[in-house]
Amino acid sequence: MKKSIRRFLLTNLLLVSTLSLISQNVTLNYENVSLKVVFASIKKQTGLSFSYSTQLVNPERAVTINVVNEPVETVVKQLLNGTNLKFEKKDKNILLFEKPKPIDDKKPPVSKKITGLVTDEKGDPIIGATIVEIGTNKGTVSDINGQFSLETANAGQLKVSYLGYESLTVSVSDKSLLKVSLNQTSKNLEEIIVIGYGSLKKKDITGAVSSIKTNDLQKSSVVSVGQLMSGKAAGLQIMQNFAQPGGDISFLIRGAASVGAGNNPLIIIDGFP
Numbered sequence: 670m671k672k673s674i675r676r677f678l679l680t681n682l683l684l685v686s687t688l689s690l691i692s693q694n695v696t697l698n699y700e701n702v703s704l705k706v707v708f709a710s711i712k713k714q715t716g717l718s719f720s721y722s723t724q725l726v727n728p729e730r731a732v733t734i735n736v737v738n739e740p741v742e743t744v745v746k747q748l749l750n751g752t753n754l755k756f757e758k759k760d761k762n763i764l765l766f767e768k769p770k771p772i773d774d775k776k777p778p779v780s781k782k783i784t785g786l787v788t789d790e791k792g793d794p795i796i797g798a799t800i801v802e803i804g805t806n807k808g809t810v811s812d813i814n815g816q817f818s819l820e821t822a823n824a825g826q827l828k829v830s831y832l833g834y835e836s837l838t839v840s841v842s843d844k845s846l847l848k849v850s851l852n853q854t855s856k857n858l859e860e861i862i863v864i865g866y867g868s869l870k871k872k873d874i875t876g877a878v879s880s881i882k883t884n885d886l887q888k889s890s891v892v893s894v895g896q897l898m899s900g901k902a903a904g905l906q907i908m909q910n911f912a913q914p915g916g917d918i919s920f921l922i923r924g925a926a927s928v929g930a931g932n933n934p935l936i937i938i939d940g941f942p
Contacts, residue, residue: 694738704730715741721765784818785847787811798831
């Protein structure tokens with residue numbers, strides 16, 4: 670009986686001493702000192718040791734704290750404020766560890782493959798039309814048959830455009846097969862100038878541009894396009910090297926400007942040089 674009473678008293682004594690140890694208050698007055706100095710002071714006052722990984726906790730991090738007779742829990746929370754750390758008391762240790770990352774329950778946007786056909790108002794396929802998903806950098810162009818395929822968001826929108834035609838925006842929320850018909854724009858296409866390395870608006874070209882319209886080419890008995898264009902554009906000089914029909918013709922723009930290289934211009938007909 671005496672042994673049971675003694676064991677009971679000893680157990681209660683250990684429990685009371687542990688609880689009093691954990692619930693102890695501390696007084697700290699530090700300014701711009703390392704974290705390990707504060708931990709050492711808390712251990713000296715309470716007997717509680719700090720356990721942590723240096724990969725998560727920098728013991729040299731400078732802290733400033735000023736508390737008087739505050740519970741250890743409150744002080745530790747203040748020291749960890751602004752970090753991704755939390756603590757747990759176990760026996761005579763305070764364990765520091767990283768907070769668990771929140772579970773991202775957001776589902777990725779559902780995507781689907783869209784196939785389609787781009788035609789003009791007559792139903793003819795448009796080659797090289799640009800198809801772009803609005804709000805993203807995903808896009809493609811129509812092939813030689815006017816067809817295209819593109820992976821898009823389930824509720825996305827596509828912008829279909831082509832030079833000389835009005836752009837069109839279509840929704841793909843309930844479609845997997847699209848047929849897009851573009852109408853020719855009412856804007857004057859002569860405002861677009863095709864140059865050797867691309868196309869520019871006429872107002873953006875800094876060089877000199879001359880054009881010859883078919884109305885300026887009067888009917889005559891000439892036997893070549895060169896003779897027909899002669900004298901119709903400023904700066905264009907056309908010379909026939911031989912008098913016989915079918916002889917070579919030289920085109921010079923603003924005279925012979927090159928000494929070591931050729932002076933003949935690059936002539937492009939229907940997109941082919």
